[in-house]
Amino acid sequence: QVQLVESGGGLLQAGGSLRLSCAASGRTFSMYRMGWFRQAPGKEREFVATITWGAGSTTYADSVKGRFTISRDNAKNTVYLQMNSLKPEDTAVYYCAAKGGAGLGNVPNAYNYWGQGTQVTVSS
Numbered sequence: 509q510v511q512l513v514e515s516g517g518g519l520l521q522a523g524g525s526l527r528l529s530c531a532a533s534g535r536t537f538s539m540y541r542m543g544w545f546r547q548a549p550g551k552e553r554e555f556v557a558t559i560t561w562g563a564g565s566t567t568y569a570d571s572v573k574g575r576f577t578i579s580r581d582n583a584k585n586t587v588y589l590q591m592n593s594l595k596p597e598d599t600a601v602y603y604c605a606a607k608g609g610a611g612l613g614n615v616p617n618a619y620n621y622w623g624q625g626t627q628v629t630v631s632s
Contacts (some may be wrong), residue, residue: 510534510621512604517626522596524630528589530604530623539606541613542587544578546600546628553603557589558613567613572598594630601625 516528532539543558557568557578566578577590587604605619612618 510536510539510606512606512621512623514602514604514623514626517602517628519629519631520594522594522630522632524594525590525592526594526628528591528602528604528626528628530587530589532585532587532606536585538608540609541607542578542580543605543607543613543619544587544589544602545605545616546598546602547625548600551600553616555614555616556602559587560613569614591628594628596630596632599628599630601627 511533513531514528516526518526520526539561541558541560544556545553546556547553555569556572557576559566559578559580575593580587603625604623606621607619
């Protein structure tokens with residue numbers, strides 16, 4: 509089992525920045541890829557960014573490319589999501605997820621473990 513705990517959410521104005529953290533514990537050696545997803549009220553959970561633990565390869569959703577940066581600290585078993593130039597449409601609950609094998613990284617169903625989520629609210 510892998511446990512994931514997100515932190516860093518909050519309320520801020522458009523144009524601001526925020527950094528989310530996701531601390532992993534348990535059988536972390538089994539993880540291959542970490543991802544960030546978000547879900548706004550009344551909408552489906554959508555892909556934001558993903559990173560592999562080993563090579564640190566990253567992929568981003570088009571909607572956040574150039575504004576968000578995903579990174580990881582292997583020694584701390586922690587993944588970060590630096591969010592800059594935030595927009596009201598970025599408002600959502602942000603979830604951290606982990607998967608143990610290779611394959612698609614932008615599909616929620618591909619992930620085995622999920623955190624509880626952290627709320628990000630961006631006002632205009």
